[in-house]
Each structure stands twice: as C-alpha cells, then as structure tokens.
Amino acid sequence: MAKNFIAAYYYPGWHHCPIRDASFPGGWSEWDLVYRAQPRFDGHNLPLLPLWGREDESDPAVFARKIDAAHLFGIDAFVFAFYWSRGRRLLESALKKGLLGSTNRQKIRFALMWANRMPRRVMPVKNSAAAVIDPSRLVYTDPADFLEFVATIADEYFTCPEYFELNGGKYLSIFDTAFFLKQLEPENARLAITRARDFLAARNMRLHLAAIDPIPEHRQHLKAIGFDSVTHYVFLPDWKGPLLQDYNEYAKKRQPQWQQFSSETGLEYFPSVATGWDANPRGSDHGREKPGKYPWSPIIVNRSPKNFGEFLGSALNFLNTGYYHQDRLCMIASWNEWSEGHYLEPDEKEKFAWLESVRNARSACGY
Numbered sequence: 001m002a003k004n005f006i007a008a009y010y011y012p013g014w015h016h017c018p019i020r021d022a023s024f025p026g027g028w029s030e031w032d033l034v035y036r037a038q039p040r041f042d043g044h045n046l047p048l049l050p051l052w053g054r055e056d057e058s059d060p061a062v063f064a065r066k067i068d069a070a071h072l073f074g075i076d077a078f079v080f081a082f083y084w085s086r087g088r089r090l091l092e093s094a095l096k097k098g099l100l101g102s103t104n105r106q107k108i109r110f111a112l113m114w115a116n117r118m119p120r121r122v123m124p125v126k127n128s129a130a131a132v133i134d135p136s137r138l139v140y141t142d143p144a145d146f147l148e149f150v151a152t153i154a155d156e157y158f159t160c161p162e163y164f165e166l167n168g169g170k171y172l173s174i175f176d177t178a179f180f181l182k183q184l185e186p187e188n189a190r191l192a193i194t195r196a197r198d199f200l201a202a203r204n205m206r207l208h209l210a211a212i213d214p215i216p217e218h219r220q221h222l223k224a225i226g227f228d229s230v231t232h233y234v235f236l237p238d239w240k241g242p243l244l245q246d247y248n249e250y251a252k253k254r255q256p257q258w259q260q261f262s263s264e265t266g267l268e269y270f271p272s273v274a275t276g277w278d279a280n281p282r283g284s285d286h287g288r289e290k291p292g293k294y295p296w297s298p299i300i301v302n303r304s305p306k307n308f309g310e311f312l313g314s315a316l317n318f319l320n321t322g323y324y325h326q327d328r329l330c331m332i333a334s335w336n337e338w339s340e341g342h343y344l345e346p347d348e349k350e351k352f353a354w355l356e357s358v359r360n361a362r363s364a365c366g367y
Contacts, residue, residue, distance in 0.1 A: 012094035063098035169208030193226035278341030309357030
C-alpha cells in the first residue's frame with residue numbers, strides 16, 4: 001500500500017566544525033549572523049530568532065528535543081545536507097552525534113542530500129560584486145568518486161534502521177544536479193549511477209535517487225541517466241525577480257509548475273514547500289544599496305504560518321491526485337535554515353505555529 005511522507009530539509013550548520021570554522025574568527029558561529037541581523041528597510045522582518053536559543057545540534061539531548069517536536073507535529077524524516085568532496089567531509093556531527101546519539105532516534109527517519117557545494121568561507125558576504133558561487137566551492141566528481149561516496153554512506157548510514165526509504169529504495173538527493181550533470185556529462189553520470197546501483201544491489205540495497213532543480217536541457221534525460229524522481233530545495237522565490245516578493249503570489253505561481261516538471265522529465269515530481277526566504281543575515285548591510293543577488297535579494301514578504309499552511313495543503317492535495325501510484329513525498333524547506341529565513345523550528349514570535357501548520361495541513365489532507 002502506498003504511503004504518504006512529509007520530510008524537512010535539515011541544515012547542519014549549528015555546531016562546531018574545525019574545518020569550516022578555521023575560515024572565521026575564533027569563537028565565530030553562524031548563530032552570530034542570526035542574532036546580529038537588523039531590519040534594512042521599513043517593515044523588514046528581521047531578526048528572526050529561535051525560541052530555543054543558540055543550540056549546539058551535535059548534543060544528543062538538544063537533538064532529542066528536535067526529534068520529539070518533529071514527531072509530534074507530523075514530520076516523518078529529516079533530509080540532511082551532507083558535505084562530501086572527494087572524501088572530505090564537513091558539518092557531519094549534527095547527524096552522527098546529535099541525531100544518532102539521541103535516545104529517541106527511533107521516532108524519526110533520516111536521509112541524505114549530497115550537498116555537492118562546499119560551505120561558504122565568508123559570512124556575512126561583503127563584496128556585492130563577487131560571484132554568487134565562488135569556484136572554490138564547486139564539488140567535482142567522477143564515476144569512481146561517486147561510487148566511493150555511495151559506498152561510504154551505505155556502510156555508515158544506509159544500514160541504520162532509521163534511514164528513510166521511498167518505494168523500497170534508500171532516498172538520496174543531489175543538491176546541485178545541474179552542476180553534477182554539466183561537469184560529468186550525461187554518459188558519465190549514467191555510468192556513475194549504474195555502478196552505484198550495482199554496488200548496492202550486491203548488498204541487497206536499492207537506491208531512490210532524486211534530482212533537485214534540474215535545468216531544462218537536462219530534464220528529458222534524467223530518467224535514462226538513472227534518476228527516480230525530481231524535487232526542489234527552495235522553490236518559492238523568483239531568483240531574478242524583484243527585491244520584495246509576496247508569499248501568496250509566488251506560492252500560486254509555483255503550483256502549476258509541479259506537473260510541468262513531471263511531464264518534462266517522465267518522473268514523479270515531489271513538491272518542496274518553503275516557509276519563506278530572506279538570506280540578508282548572510283550579507284553585510286550596504287545601506288541604501290540593495291544588491292540584486294544572493295544573499296541580499298530576493299526577499300519573501302508576508303510570510304506567515306497561515307500562508308505556509310495553505311501552500312503546504314496545496315502540495316499535499318497535489319500528491320493525493322490519481323497521478324501517483326506509489327509512495328508520495330512532500331519536502332519542506334526547511335527545518336532550520338535560520339540565516340536564510342526558512343525554518344519550522346519554533347521562533348520567538350510565532351512559537352510553534354509553523355509546526356502546527358504542518359499538523360493541520362496533514363490532517364486536513366488525510367495524511
């Protein structure tokens with residue numbers, strides 16, 4: 001029987017990581033960005049502050065509270081950003097120590113999203129003329145490296161009883177699918193995925209591989225390359241649109257596009273619903289200047305638990321159509337991207353209302 005799942009992306013940026021932290025002043029924490037953020041124009045909704053304060057997510061007791069909240073309000077799984085670049089691994093302690101060290105870990109499932117882009121080494125971003133993605137952050141791979149990556153996570157994580165499966169396959173997504181396919185090219189990408197599947201099959205495991213935000217030139221080839229489904233990370237703002245974008249207006253623009261992604265790829269599309277977007281805490285204040293690029297622009301305005309709940313309900317209703325014959329998955333961006341303005345964790349203003357919206361939408365749509 002087909003099952004319905006709701007999963008939230010998890011950003012593991014809230015614990016000490018010697019490799020990343022070496023790029024910043026001593027004692028630096030990404031929490032500094034969140035707590036120092038200030039409004040940059042009249043009505044700018046900053047700072048957005050966590051009700052639970054500055055947490056160390058690598059502490060099992062801290063993570064246990066997250067698991068209890070997720071379980072209570074209807075989140076089935078966390079999808080962790082997993083930073084891997086040819087064996088180099090960063091920001092892993094939230095999962096390895098936090099979630100897997102907690103005493104209530106059996107209440108939640110988890111999966112991985114290969115964050116094939118290294119974390120930023122400058123925050124807040126100061127130079128508005130710099131490239132949005134510094135070339136040093138790009139993660140290159142090849143079939144041998146991809147097999148090593150899959151073999152590593154299979155051994156360490158796929159074997160955990162809490163690892164999330166979709167239609168019998170271990171769920172794994174690729175954050176920058178476009179770059180993965182551009183630098184490998186489709187034939188090498190197909191070879192890499194085939195070898196990974198063969199490796200897993202020899203160990204009685206199957207893979208469910210999701211493409212995130214594939215560009216138009218790749219979409220018709222995804223199925224042949226070896227992907228199983230398509231989804232997004234944050235699919236709400238128009239990245240090249242105006243500075244201020246109304247939540248409901250852009251939520252309505254996204255909904256007709258869900259079916260288009262499925263039609264263009266021949267794969268099932270699983271919607272990703274965001275609670276908002278404002279990455280200004282990650283950028284320096286340029287005064288009257290409003291650079292028209294990440295992290296200063298765009299900004300989603302009029303976000304609220306009510307508006308988010310309605311958007312989520314639309315996604316769940318879309319998944320309830322006869323189009324789906326197997327397990328269904330709705331992604332939420334995200335559990336805790338505080339410095340980009342999309343999160344489910346309780347904040348000082350709305351308390352648990354973001355999570356209550358998940359539970360209400362789930363109940364209303366029969367999930």
